[in-house]
Amino acid sequence: MTSMREEHDALGDMALPDALDYGIQTARARDNFPVSGKTIADIPGFVRSIAQIKKAAALANSRIGVLAIETARAIVQAADEVIAAPKAEAFPVDIYHGGGGTSANMNLNEVIGIRANQILTGRKGGDAVHPNTHVNMGQSTNDVIPAAMKITVYGALNDLEQETVAFIDMLAAKEVEFSGVVKLGRTCLQDALPITLGQQFSGYREGLERQITELNRVREMCLSLPLAATAVGTEFGTFPGYKPAVYEELSRITGTAFVPEVNFFDGLQNADVWMSISSVLKGLGLLLNKLAADLRLMSSGPRAGLAEIELPSVQPGSSIMPGKVNPVIPEMVMQVYFRVLGNDAAVSRACEGELDLNVWESLILNAISESICLLVRVLPLFAEKCIRGIRANSERCESNARESLAMSTVVATLFDYQLASKVAHLAAAEGKTVEKVIVDLGIMTEERAKICLDPAVLTAPEKFNALFSQKIG
Template sequence: MSHIESDFLGELEIPDGVYYGVQTMRGKQNFTITEEAMQKEPFFPIAFGYVKKAAAMANKELGTVPADVADALIWAAEQLIAGKYNDQFVTDWLQGGAGTSVNMNVNEVLCGLACEHLGLPVGDKKVSPNDHANFGQSTNDTYPTAFHLSLLLRSNVLLKAVEELVASFYKKAEETKDVLKMGRTHLQDAVPMSFGQEFHGWGFTIADEITTIKEAQKHLLTINLGATAIGTTVTCHPEYPALASKYLAELTGFDFKNSEDLIAATSDCGSYVALSSAIKSLAVKLTKVCNDLRLLASGPRTGLSELILPQLQPGSSIMPGKVNPVIPEVTNQASFLAIGLDTTVMLAASAGQLELNVMEPVISYALYLQMKVMTNACNALRTKCIDGIVVNAEHCKDLVMGSLGIVTLLKPHFGYKPCANVAREGFLTGKSLHQLVVEEKQMLTQEQWDETFTYENLINPKFVK
């Protein structure tokens, strides 16, 4: 069943039982690009609920919207904040109009709910999407403000996933602090270290990005609520911008402040670039760490085989018994996607013209995807890989003591050239360093060798003058 609604472009058939109206339906029909609606990101309708509640509260206080209508809109906005009626947000992520279809989708749903709350039929003219739900507002200030809030909410979820991943690395570092391994540079033997140092280093480099993301979040606290169309505050009460932003801060607990220059803020997308760049940096570091994990787990017989990753699924349709490092692999792929989406954000942010950047919808979609895949990747890497990693301790120790790289610890005693000559001879003859230094050349006694190559001295070398 359906009914007819109209706007200045004409009539349109609307399904019965929905809270949205003609402008939402036009957007739904016009934009089927991603085939994903805004409801995919539950924080976006919630964020819009907060913005519209703050707007209705300000308009009620200023007397610009009738009190009973404002109260009904406040009640309706609270339903969105509670996460209800998500199925009513049906417009595609990608859309022309700088998000107008999304804003009107929200306005129409709010009005439908408000009418029902007042005992009126959905669509009754007593509560207007344009004249009441959108009073003193424009898509150009409500969409970015709601977008900022949704990004803060979503990025907090990402931060939790990153923090838990870092904690997992640090826990594994403590578990493996006594396991000796060979450090490598240029994929060649370098000097010894512990696996605890390796795991701690991985955790620490990722932890750096927690700070980076939190710094980027600060930019999102500057908003343009009340700027209306281009930042001149046309159609809104002079006290509305400050009042609405104050209410939004009180409702959400975030320290929102309107920009000192609303015209600049209405076209500027720098806060999105900062957040996307921070997420890209996280993705770059995760890529490096996962490359390390895959390399150190290579084998099991003909690779490094220093790490044994959790075995999650058969790895080949043709090679029996093969198991692949699927979680580091998928984390790599998620990271590549996030890095590419940063380019999308950069291009869209640079595409603003004059008083508005109409490309915010693709920025919102890109950032949503970025944070979703990175959150899921961090959680998968933690629960399905890092938590269950086993270190091949004896094999690692054998590799260290069989390496010529440990000759570096003898350099303070004998100098660079003699040590290089010994290492070269070992490489050409296949003899061990111990065999050459202690048994054949008698450069060290066995007692001196044992003192030099203790576990503690291998991972925390003492300075020798």
């Protein structure tokens, strides 16, 4: 026969199997919000962050003499067990739950309180350690959850930064590798002046390096917490000395110097920090999407497309067309961006809030966390399964550059635009290169035209300035 225990809350009594690690309020939340199948335990680091706060609060309350030492020790031990290895089944609250995160906070309060009771009394039931009175002492859901969100995201952004740096290093290596590959530039998807493939990759690299600065900026925002604000920002429910003590303990536990928000009312009411974070994630995803889309275009073909580069073949591309290979890794990257973009839209709405508390924090955390997780996972896949193995079709690239009508820009630079326009029209009408038309019209000698219309010369100021500074006769 299953051993049961009786629990009580403001709505009444409930019999729970004694094997459960959580209590009555968690059980109600489990039954009320079975909507997504994704629980608070599925958000990497979130349960751990709340447990760190509970541990810090117990130590702080013990230090200032309002929580018995034995009770604090039991809470700390229980919190340490959660921090070390949270059991997913103990945290069944769906991430989509109402109440501004109350169910998530109470889930931790109950799990830690029940375990602390067991440590002190040998049984899970009883009020030796009460989830509200003792575990939640000096706290409110309204300050615990946004504080835990920031602690969680602070760590996650660090992981994202490391993966982004590694990806940038891969791009930098390809930039060097492709420094001598001259190709046609394209604007409005039409032929433009030549560049090197290395220069093109330098643009991808530089854009992502800028995102590192942005990641650092928003990560610093996560260091200011509303912890000790309690319900509405007045700090009511805390005891003298609690606030400095809880921040000292939390910083020691996490190894990170977290500090109180300058204004707790702002910290509870306004969620614009999450819009800033989501915007940076969107910006990073946007640049990855641009790179992925460009790789698809440049590798298109391979016989009837641009075919400037060749992407690594990682799997067959068709169930009906033998030999077809698709750019599946870039296509995966682009889908990740679409999801990040959708998450950003959700965060924007959820950050609107009202009055003295933003109650949509569960959605905000879920969206931000998912975007970070997707980016953290996609970056090394993109690097190893695509970027590392890209090969340049140097001959195709150079041929496209030489045959482009955009080479008539050389004539416009050395002579005038009208003459250049005439050259371009003749080249198009007669199916000739600009170089051939220039020679045929006697504008330049064959030797001079070959030098001046070398696509490589046009890719670097030091090359074309030295050449074009000479008087052309």
